[in-house]
Amino acid sequence: MDARTVLVLNGPNLNLLGEREPEVYGHETLADVERLCAQTAERHGLVADVRQTNHEGVLVDQVQEGRRGIVGIVLNAAGYTHTSVALRDAVSACRVPVVEVHISDIRAREPFRRHSYLTDVCAHHVIGRGVAGYAEAVTWLAEQRDAG
Numbered sequence: 438m439d440a441r442t443v444l445v446l447n448g449p450n451l452n453l454l455g456e457r458e459p460e461v462y463g464h465e466t467l468a469d470v471e472r473l474c475a476q477t478a479e480r481h482g483l484v485a486d487v488r489q490t491n492h493e494g495v496l497v498d499q500v501q502e503g504r505r506g507i508v509g510i511v512l513n514a515a516g517y518t519h520t521s522v523a524l525r526d527a528v529s530a531c532r533v534p535v536v537e538v539h540i541s542d543i544r545a546r547e548p549f550r551r552h553s554y555l556t557d558v559c560a561h562h563v564i565g566r567g568v569a570g571y572a573e574a575v576t577w578l579a580e581q582r583d584a585g
C-alpha cells in the first residue's frame with residue numbers, strides 16, 4: 438500500500454455476494470466489486486486493494502493497516518456495522534478519510550439495521566446504491582485527494 442492506494446474493505450458474508458439474498462444485494466459478485474473498484478481507481482491514477490473477511494478482529498487490523506499513508510478507505514462492514522464498537526474505534530483512529538458503503542438501503546430495512554456505529558466517524562456515506570456505490574465511494578476519495 439502507498440500514497441496511491443484506496444483500500445476497499447468488506448466484512449462478513451460479502452464473499453457470498455451474488456448468491457446471498459440476490460433480491461436484496463443483487464447478482465453481482467465480490468469479483469465484480471473488485472473489478473469495478475480497480476477500474477474506477479485506475480481512471481483516477483489510483484490502485485484499489487480490495488479485501489474481504491468474515492472476522493471482526495481481522496477487519497480491525499485491516500482498518501489499522503490503512504489508517505495513514507494511503508488515499509482512503511472504502512468500508513462495507515456488513516453486519517459489524519450494527520454491532521462493533523471496536524471497529525468504530527479503529528475508524529476513529531484513522532488519519533485518512535473512511536467512506537461507509539452499504540449496497541442495500543439500511544435505513545429502509547429491519548430496525549436493527551438502522552443504527553450504524555460507523556456513520557458519525559466516517560467522512561462520507563454511500564448507502565443503498567447497489568454495487569455501483571463502491572465506484573461512487575472510490576471516486577469521492579479520488580476527488581478529495583485531488584482537492585487536498
Ligand SMILES: O=C1C[C@@](O)(C(=O)O)C[C@@H](O)[C@@H]1O
Nearest residue numbers: 513515516539540541543550
Ligand atoms: O451484510 C450486510 C450488507 C450491508 O452492509 C449492505 O451492503 O447492504 C447491510 C448490512 O446490514 C448487512 O449485514
